[in-house]
Amino acid sequence: MKLLLPITLLLLTQFNLSAQRTQEQNPIKITGIVVEQDTGQPLEYATLVLQSVDDPSKVTGGITDETGKYEVETLPGKYNVSIEYIGYKTYRLSNQTLNKSINLGTIRLNPDVSQLEGIEVVAEKTTVEVRLDKKVYNIGKDLTTSGANVSDALNNVPSVTVDVDGAISLRGNENVRILINGKPSAMAGFGSTDALRQLPADAIEKVEVITSPSARYDAEGTAGILNIILRKEKTLxxxxxxxxxxxxxxxxxxxxxxxxxxxxxxxxxxxxxxxxxxxxxxxxxxxxxxxxxxxxxxxRDITRKDKAFNANLGMEYxxxxxxxxxxxxxxxxxxxxxxxxxxxxxxxxxxxxxxxxxxxxxxxxxxxxxxxxxxxxxxxxxxxxxxxxxxxxxxxxxxxxxxxxxxxxxxxxxxxxxxxxxxxxxxxxxxxxxxxxxxxxxxxxxxxxxxxxxxxxxxxxxxxxxxxxxxxxxxxxxxxxxxxxxxxxxxxxxxxxxxxxxxxxxxxxxNTQLKGKVASEYDEAALQEVLGSEIDLNFDKNYLGLxxxxxxxxxxxxxxxxxxxxxxxxxxxxxxxxxxxxxxxxxxxxxxxxxxxxxxxxxxxxxxxxxxxxxxxxxxxxxxxxxxxxxxxxxxxxxxxxxxxxxxxxxxxxxxxxxxxxxxxxxxxxxxxxxxxxxxxxxxxxxxxxxxxxxxxxxxxxxxxxxxxxxxxxxxxxxxxxxxxxxxxxxxxxxxxxxxxxxxxxxxxxxxxxxxxxxxxxxxxxxxxxxxxxxxxxxxxxxxxxxxxxxxxxxxxxxxxxNQPKGKSKQKGQQRNDDDGGDEF
Missing domain, CATH: 2.40.170.20 (TonB-dependent receptor, beta-barrel domain)
Known part of the structure; x- marks a missing residue:
């Protein structure tokens, strides 16, 4: 939800600065940091709003990055300043004369008690974020995934189904590309989803359902892409x-x-x-x-016994x-x-x-x-x-x-x-x-x-x-x-x-190159007769596509x-x-x-x-x-x-x-x-x-x-x-x-x-x-x-x-170089 809320900025009417700007007026910069009051956690995508006192219809502003920082350029003048973040009380500074670049320092927002009931849904249950090229389902406290595997968890994600054979479909189409942390992975198998049955479901942080993949992604998979983001620990x-x-x-x-x-x-x-x-x-x-x-x-009566061990060791320096x-x-x-x-x-x-x-x-x-x-x-x-x-x-x-x-x-x-x-x-x-x-x-x-x-x-x-x-x-x-x-x-x-x-x-x-080669104890003529004259035993095909x-x-x-x-x-x-x-x-x-x-x-x-x-x-x-x-x-x-x-x-x-x-x-x-x-x-x-x-x-x-x-x-x-x-x-x-x-x-x-x-x-x-x-x-x-x-x-x-109690907040300063598509799993 957080990633959608800051798009509030898009609702602000744009400041027509060029009509008012003169040779004597140079833009100034307003900077600062927004954090949560109790924990000091940076609030990403909080919105800074600057409203002109002289003409309230003129509004500009900006949003905070992943470290809670913002930097907004505007013209000198008198403004009503506010910082907004859904679920938190709005911070306001009225009639502020801003004649030069200024750092407003660290601004701490308090939770809005009247919205806590709605906020709890975000913390406790799967939520959805809609982005330009995907929907992101944050796996919350889904009890039915306890003791389950990744395949079981995917069956709880909207648009996704997993049949009794383990085949994964997206909107009823089985031709779906499975990625782990944004890349093909041995954890997901090669053209098979069997390995997903051996990974615990609680390893998942979120699932990206990408039905309209951007050009950043491999074009493979006519149904789209499922990108499984595994949990990463960021606490010092x-x-x-x-x-x-x-x-x-x-x-x-x-x-x-x-x-x-x-x-x-x-x-x-x-x-x-x-x-x-x-x-x-x-x-x-x-x-x-x-x-x-x-x-x-x-x-038929079927008995399966599966023993599996997996290990991952890594370091980010x-x-x-x-x-x-x-x-x-x-x-x-x-x-x-x-x-x-x-x-x-x-x-x-x-x-x-x-x-x-x-x-x-x-x-x-x-x-x-x-x-x-x-x-x-x-x-x-x-x-x-x-x-x-x-x-x-x-x-x-x-x-x-x-x-x-x-x-x-x-x-x-x-x-x-x-x-x-x-x-x-x-x-x-x-x-x-x-x-x-x-x-x-x-x-x-x-x-x-x-x-x-x-x-x-x-x-x-x-x-x-x-x-x-x-x-x-x-x-x-x-x-x-x-x-x-x-x-x-x-x-x-x-x-x-x-x-x-x-x-x-x-x-x-x-550019796709597909090459196949058959080796057999048959000579080629006899083999061709067994398989059929229409079968091409050795092939090398190239396809170029936009x-x-x-x-x-x-x-x-x-x-x-x-x-x-x-x-x-x-x-x-x-x-x-x-x-x-x-x-x-x-x-x-x-x-x-x-x-x-x-x-x-x-x-x-x-x-x-x-x-x-x-x-x-x-x-x-x-x-x-x-x-x-x-x-x-x-x-x-x-x-x-x-x-x-x-x-x-x-x-x-x-x-x-x-x-x-x-x-x-x-x-x-x-x-x-x-x-x-x-x-x-x-x-x-x-x-x-x-x-x-x-x-x-x-x-x-x-x-x-x-x-x-x-x-x-x-x-x-x-x-x-x-x-x-x-x-x-x-x-x-x-x-x-x-x-x-x-x-x-x-x-x-x-x-x-x-x-x-x-x-x-x-x-x-x-x-x-x-x-x-x-x-x-x-x-x-x-x-x-x-x-x-x-x-x-x-x-x-x-x-x-x-050292990571349930519901913990991230510590200040821990946000550096953490990316959903990284290899930390």
């Missing part, structure tokens, strides 16, 4: 916190966040260990138009008062095992003629490392600065999957045994330079970003030969695929404000604004989507990438409205997006059968001609009384796809919506109670209908140990209803399915803080 001295949780089904976690800050350096360290089991289940009811069986019913260098090293090590037991019943007509039992045992050893280096030079206190970043990330995954399938009816015998070996390594180098030059109310930015990533997937399938009792390698599927994605980008943008109107215009130039951005805000009043945004985005295919070798999750289902995939491009428009009252905040928007060359994952029959007569089905990503999405969303933050706080959001959209592939029309039109509601009640004995409800309506694409989903979470908390600790208890998915249900229909088969990632969860947690 040694401080930290320890967080521990235990739950059922088994879910235990302990993490620490330690910080040592002096005037010369800031040393920070984060450690975390977690162990959890996530029992799940699924069923699939499939019918076929060909093959030996008319219907196959699968009942202050070279001068205005420059610093920050270095950090991050590591994550996880050991995961998934056991899926699948009982299948196979029908001829209505009679069960065969039953099988299959176990799929998958173990995954994952190691991620990341080294980051940042240099920041603030040339002055007005925002003139230069930053440069270097980041190297390395990730390696070793996966072994053993599949054993036995006949149980009519006979008991081994049907098949397979071992799948999959090694994936990724290396990524990131170089980035950003320059910011303020020019009064205007600001100019320019920069370069280079991202160079290589991934190598080594896949081998061994099948047991029951005649020889030896495993033989299936050369049709065994391969090694290397994929390079190199992106060089330059950008510049310019922003300014005129009275009530602000704008930010930007242009980004990106990505303009326009973001506008009109301040209707201090508490009301309208925004309009336009941006062009790109969706680059990831390695798995273009790897031409099939891989399979079972003997009857294979996934094959498509190296002919080209990037998709999207043009998006967003019209937003914000209105604040004393106890209520309303945010709303209408959006439209048109995407060309869009990706669609289809299923088709391969024409092949397994040894026991089951059709083998292939999933394949393709470029469809286009899709478009139009929708509207609204969010409300409301605190009718001191003991009750309500938070709700609603998103409605229509999605339409057009395209034909292999003479099959995959066009579809779908209308869906999702909403969430949260209430927080303060009970006697200082106990807080929070309830979260989420609902997502039914949706469909060209082949699959997904049914609605509803789930509820409850949480309770109480501060202990003199407010140094917080004890919490929560229940995730109270009614055990978070299940994905879908129905797929093609010309050759239908499939009705239900999948539950994790059953209802009970969690008990304790957070203990030392």
């Amino acid at each position: 001295g040694f401080n930290g916190s320890i967080n521990t949780t235990i739950g059922h089904p088994t879910s235990s976690q302990i993490s620490s966040n330690l910080n040592l800050r002096t005037d010369k350096f800031n040393l920070f360290n984060t450690l975390g260990y977690s162990y959890r089991t996530s029992p799940g289940n699924a069923f699939f009811d499939n019918t076929y138009t060909s093959g030996d069986y008319d219907r196959i019913f699968e009942d 202050f070279l001068t008062e205005k420059s610093s260098i920050t270095a950090s090293v991050f590591g994550r090590f996880s050991d995961e095992s998934d056991l899926t037991e699948n009982e299948s019943k196979r029908y001829e007509g209505t009679t069960v003629t065969n039953e099988t039992f299959r176990t799929e045992d998958q173990s995954e050893d994952d190691k991620s490392y990341q080294v980051s280096l940042n240099y920041t030079n603030n040339f002055n206190d007005e925002g003139h600065k230069l930053t440069s970043d270097f980041q190297y990330s390395y990730d390696v995954e070793d996966i072994l999957t053993t599949i054993v399938e036995n006949n149980t009816i009519p006979d008991t015998n081994l049907l098949a045994r397979e071992n799948i070996y999959q090694d994936e390594t990724e290396n990524e180098y990131l170089f980035q330079v950003d320059y910011v030059l303020p020019m009064g109310d205007a600001q100019f930015e320019a920069g370069y970003r280079g991202s160079f990533e290589q991934s190598v997937t080594d896949y081998q399938l061994d099948t047991l030969n029951q005649n020889t009792a030896l495993f033989t390698t299936n050369l049709d599927l065994t391969n090694k695929f290397s994929y390079d994605e190199n992106v060089n980008a330059f950008y510049s943008q310019y922003g300014n404000k005129y009275g009530k109107f602000s704008f930010l215009l930007g242009l980004r130039l990106e 990505f303009p951005t326009v973001n506008l805000i009109l301040e209707l009043s201090e508490m009301e604004s309208i925004s309009l945004g336009y941006n062009r985005r790109i969706n680059r295919p990831r390695g798995r989507y273009i790897n031409p070798f099939p891989s399979r999750s079972s003997r009857t289902n294979v996934f094959q990438g498509n190296p002919d995939l080209d990037p998709a491009y999207a043009n998006a428009f967003d019209l937003g409205y914000l209105k604040r009252w004393k106890k209520l905040t309303l945010t709303s928007s209408i959006y439209y997006q048109k995407e060309t060359n869009s990706f669609e994952r289809i299923q088709e029959e391969t024409g092949e059968l397994t040894s026991d007569g089951i059709n083998i089905i292939r999933s394949l990503p393709i470029n469809l001609s286009s899709n478009q999405r139009i929708g509207a969303e609204a969010g409300i933050l409301y605190s009718p009384t001191k003991w009750l706080r309500l938070n709700g959001s609603f998103n409605f959209f229509q999605f339409e796809t057009e395209g034909v592939f292999n003479d099959v029309d995959y066009g579809a039109k779908n209308t869906s919506w999702f909403s969430r509601f949260s209430s927080k009640v303060s009970l006697p004995s200082d106990i807080d109670w929070q309830t979260n409800v989420f609902y997502r309506g039914p949706s469909e694409n060209s082949q699959t209908e997904s049914k609605s989903i509803t789930f509820v979470s409850l949480a309770f908390s109480k501060d202990v140990f003199g407010d140094n600790g917080t004890l919490s208890f929560n229940v995730s998915d109270v009614f055990n209803s978070a299940k994905r249900r879908s129905y797929t229909e093609t010309e050759f088969f239908t499939s009705e399915s239900e999948f539950q990632w994790r059953r209802r969860q009970f969690t008990l947690g304790l957070v203990y803080r030392f």
